[in-house]
Amino acid sequence: MHEMGIAQELVRIALEALPRDLKDPKVASLNLRIGKLSSVVPHSLTFCFEIITKDTPLEHARLDIERVPVVIRCDTCGRQWEADTPVFRCPDCENGQVQMISGREIDIDSLTLME
Amino acid sequence: MEIKIRKNILEKNLTEADKNRSFFREKKVFVLNMMSSPGSGKTQTLCRTLAQLMPDIQVGVIVGDICTTNDADRLAKTGAKVTQINTDQFGGDCHLTAPMIDTAARQLGCDDLDLLIVENIGNLVCPAEFDIGENARVVVLSVTEGEDKPVKYPLMFQVSEAAILNKVDLLPYLEFDAALAVENMKTVHPGMPVFELSAKTGQGFEPWLEWLRRQL
Ligand SMILES: [Zn+2]
Numbered sequence: 196m197h198e199m200g201i202a203q204e205l206v207r208i209a210l211e212a213l214p215r216d217l218k219d220p221k222v223a224s225l226n227l228r229i230g231k232l233s234s235v236v237p238h239s240l241t242f243c244f245e246i247i248t249k250d251t252p253l254e255h256a257r258l259d260i261e262r263v264p265v266v267i268r269c270d271t272c273g274r275q276w277e278a279d280t281p282v283f284r285c286p287d288c289e290n291g292q293v294q295m296i297s298g299r300e301i302d303i304d305s306l307t308l309m310e
Numbered sequence: 311m312e313i314k315i316r317k318n319i320l321e322k323n324l325t326e327a328d329k330n331r332s333f334f335r336e337k338k339v340f341v342l343n344m345m346s347s348p349g350s351g352k353t354q355t356l357c358r359t360l361a362q363l364m365p366d367i368q369v370g371v372i373v374g375d376i377c378t379t380n381d382a383d384r385l386a387k388t389g390a391k392v393t394q395i396n397t398d399q400f401g402g403d404c405h406l407t408a409p410m411i412d413t414a415a416r417q418l419g420c421d422d423l424d425l426l427i428v429e430n431i432g433n434l435v436c437p438a439e440f441d442i443g444e445n446a447r448v449v450v451l452s453v454t455e456g457e458d459k460p461v462k463y464p465l466m467f468q469v470s471e472a473a474i475l476n477k478v479d480l481l482p483y484l485e486f487d488a489a490l491a492v493e494n495m496k497t498v499h500p501g502m503p504v505f506e507l508s509a510k511t512g513q514g515f516e517p518w519l520e521w522l523r524r525q526l
Contacts, residue, residue: 197404197436204319212315227319232465234435281464284500292501295468301319301439308311 201235201301202243209253209306221309222256230263232281232298237262256306265298323440326408330415330443337420339370340526341428343442345466346450347459348432351476353381355450355509356429360388362519363425367526370423372414374406374431393418405436408443424526434463446525451495452476453486460494467498472505472521479508 205225213220229235237260248254267283268275271291278298285291318324334341346352360369370391373382385392395406395414411428420426428444430437449470451459454477460467467473473495481488492504503521507514 197439200407201319204322208315208317208319208321212313214313232468234439234465281461281468282497283464283468284497289500299465303315303317303319305312305314305316308313310311 197234198236198239199243199247202240202247205240205244205303206247206251206253208303209256210251212306213252217308220252222253223307223309224257224259225253225306226304227258227260228263228300228302228304229260230265230298230300232265232295233301235301261304263297263300266296267298268294268296270294320439323408326412327441327443330408330412331445333412333415334420334426334443334445337423339420339423339426340446341426341442341444342522342525343428343430343437343444343447344450345430345434345437345447345470346432346452347434347455350432350450350452350455351509352429352432352450353385355474355476355507356427357384357388358509358512358515359427359519359522360385360390362515363522364389367424367523368422370418370420370426372406372411372418372426372428374410374429391418391423404431404433405440406430406442407440411442425522434459434466438463438466438469446471448472448474450474450476451491453478453480453484453488453491457487457491457494460491460498464498467495467502470499470502472503473499474518475504475506476509478506479511479513 209225241258244258265278267278269285269291272288274285274287283293285293344352363369371385372393372395374395382392382394393414395410447470449466475491488506495504505518507518
């Protein structure tokens with residue numbers, strides 16, 4: 196699985212975002228947005244993250260993961276809907292080409308420092 | 311204190327993928343990312359495709375997934391330029407990334423190529439997530455797998471521009487419902503062309519080749 200690689204990138208981005216003038220910064224949480232259609236398994240990501248953040252400012256940081264719903268828009272009729280199952284065909288016009296509006300996110304939104 | 315970041319965690323790969331795309335555009339080579347589960351007959355599909363396209367269309371192949379050196383020999387025998395990625399040296403094993411493709415493409419040399427085919431790692435999950443700077447993606451499924459694979463791995467079938475249903479020569483001996491498999495693919499990706507073919511016998515191969523030629 197690729198969660199280890201994603202965890203490593205996450206750590207790199209988070210460490211880069213830390214203010215340089217802080218002495219011994221400690222991160223309380225990382226706020227992530229993971230789309231429901233993305234192939235990231237949150238508990239695998241959390242597991243990998245915990246392993247690689249030992250003895251870093253990110254040790255014990257919580258991963259707050261917001262799951263972003265899959266939202267689809269039909270190119271043909273413009274209907275927009277949330278898909279709970281992998282049925283991405285337009286319910287109105289059946290064969291229309293569709294666009295993924297959301298659901299593929301693998302984003303870090305922000306991090307929170309301990310007071 | 312909250313610090314805003316707002317970044318795609320895979321941004322580094324995306325940046326590298328965009329660089330690859332510019333490089334390929336400059337070299338006027340069309341790049342196809344071929345993905346599948348293990349055992350779908352991707353190498354055999356590739357072999358027959360190369361044999362049919364060469365030498366009118368100059369094809370290069372980057373192989374990220376190879377079972378035996380026998381496979382590489384079979385591919386090279388078609389006259390196509392072939393290079394192999396050893397994923398172990400990158401510490402990853404489930405998908406190819408844009409930097410790996412950059413290295414391999416430069417090693418291969420793209421100057422006289424019309425088409426570069428990347429045979430990705432046999433895996434229906436991870437490769438779908440990693441842009442390598444390709445122009446199109448195709449997923450290969452075979453009739454020896456389940457009809458429900460497309461709905462189990464929807465991202466893979468959603469991001470692919472075309473799909474191949476391989477090994478249709480085996481249909482008379484299996485209880486596989488080909489129509490249902492195709493229907494499942496189209497549920498996940500309406501309008502996607504699906505080519506039902508046999509890389510072994512060549513049955514149904516022409517529409518696939520036609521589609522491929524049209525992309526160039
Ligand atoms: Zn519609």
